[in-house]
Amino acid sequence: xxxxxxxxxxxxxxxxxxxxxxxxxxxxxxxxxxxxxxxxxxxxxxxxxxxxxxxxxxxxxxxxxxxxxxxxxxxxxxxxxxxxxxxxxxxxxxxxxxxxxxxxxxxxxxxxxxxxxxxxxxxxxxxxxxxxxxxxxxxxxxxxxxxxxxxxxxxxxxxxxxxxxxxxxx
Numbered sequence: 001x002x003x004x005x006x007x008x009x010x011x012x013x014x015x016x017x018x019x020x021x022x023x024x025x026x027x028x029x030x031x032x033x034x035x036x037x038x039x040x041x042x043x044x045x046x047x048x049x050x051x052x053x054x055x056x057x058x059x060x061x062x063x064x065x066x067x068x069x070x071x072x073x074x075x076x077x078x079x080x081x082x083x084x085x086x087x088x089x090x091x092x093x094x095x096x097x098x099x100x101x102x103x104x105x106x107x108x109x110x111x112x113x114x115x116x117x118x119x120x121x122x123x124x125x126x127x128x129x130x131x132x133x134x135x136x137x138x139x140x141x142x143x144x145x146x147x148x149x150x151x152x153x154x155x156x157x158x159x160x161x162x163x164x165x166x167x168x169x170x
Contacts, residue, residue, distance in 0.1 A: 019078040025170040030154040031072040034102070037147040038065035041140050048136040054116060057109035061144065064105050067097060075169060091169055095158035102151025110144035113137050
């Protein structure tokens with residue numbers, strides 16, 4: 001006897017492609033800068049001996065960096081609708097991430113690393129023979145400060161889009 005049609009399979013997913021408009025948008029470019037400077041911050045801290053409050057600074061930098069990487073990846077692939085509850089509020093999600101987490105945690109981490117650099121400034125003198133962490137702490141605080149500014153700019157960008165009743169990130 002002739003066989004019937006095969007049973008229907010699972011619905012096909014759309015192909016993955018890059019959302020190039022996002023990559024060229026101000027928010028996409030700011031995200032790239034945040035990822036680069038955030039990685040520079042936590043790699044600089046993690047590559048050197050650190051103690052005390054630098055543990056929090058490293059935790060904050062890695063947490064924000066990972067969340068930024070997730071936001072960037074989902075936005076670049078155009079798949080933010082896959083995130084339950086937050087996908088429908090993607091502009092608001094980006095806004096809260098940038099202003100609350102990005103600016104807040106990077107400002108705190110920058111303050112911590114700046115304070116630690118100030119406490120180690122004596123080892124920057126000529127003739128000091130011990131290992132000096134001043135340069136590492138100072139460069140981490142500079143990267144963190146610039147990253148906090150980039151998060152502020154992207155948060156203000158999202159806020160301006162929200163105030164103009166636009167619901168999309170680009």
